[in-house]
Amino acid sequence: MFDAIDHVGIAVEEIDAALETYTGTFGMALVHRERVPAHGIELAMLAVGAEHVELVAPLASDTPVGRFLSARGPGLHHIAYRVADIDATMATLRGRSVELLDETPREGALASRIAFLHPRSADGVLTELVQR
Numbered sequence: 001m002f003d004a005i006d007h008v009g010i011a012v013e014e015i016d017a018a019l020e021t022y023t024g025t026f027g028m029a030l031v032h033r034e035r036v037p038a039h040g041i042e043l044a045m046l047a048v049g050a051e052h053v054e055l056v057a058p059l060a061s062d063t064p065v066g067r068f069l070s071a072r073g074p075g076l077h078h079i080a081y082r083v084a085d086i087d088a089t090m091a092t093l094r095g096r097s098v099e100l101l102d103e104t105p106r107e108g109a110l111a112s113r114i115a116f117l118h119p120r121s122a123d124g125v126l127t128e129l130v131q132r
């Protein structure tokens with residue numbers, strides 16, 4: 001059902017400061033950067049081989065990522081699995097009593113379609129599905 005690990009999401013306070021670490025210190029290539037006001041985030045995608053690390057910073061404190069940072073501080077935020085058909089995968093998971101945070105897929109970065117599963121359904125890990 002899951003074809004690959006698409007990316008690992010890391011919550012950060014501020015994208016530019018985090019990029020100093022990830023592009024500067026770690027030497028990763030920045031492949032995409034985008035503000036997504038509808039989700040209250042700014043994100044940066046960094047290449048690691050064929051996969052990515054996604055830095056996610058909140059646009060305001062009263063957003064999901066802002067509340068995550070207030071409660072836990074910066075750190076691992078979610079894991080994203082690549083799927084071939086996100087609609088079919090969501091239907092399958094729904095049939096297996098998985099709790100979905102998105103009723104229908106939404107538009108993700110780089111023309112992808114994404115949906116999140118509740119951490120309760122994945123041993124405490126916020127889990128994202130990505131169809132490229």
Ligand code: CO
Nearest residue numbers: 009054080128
């Ligand atoms: Co993500």
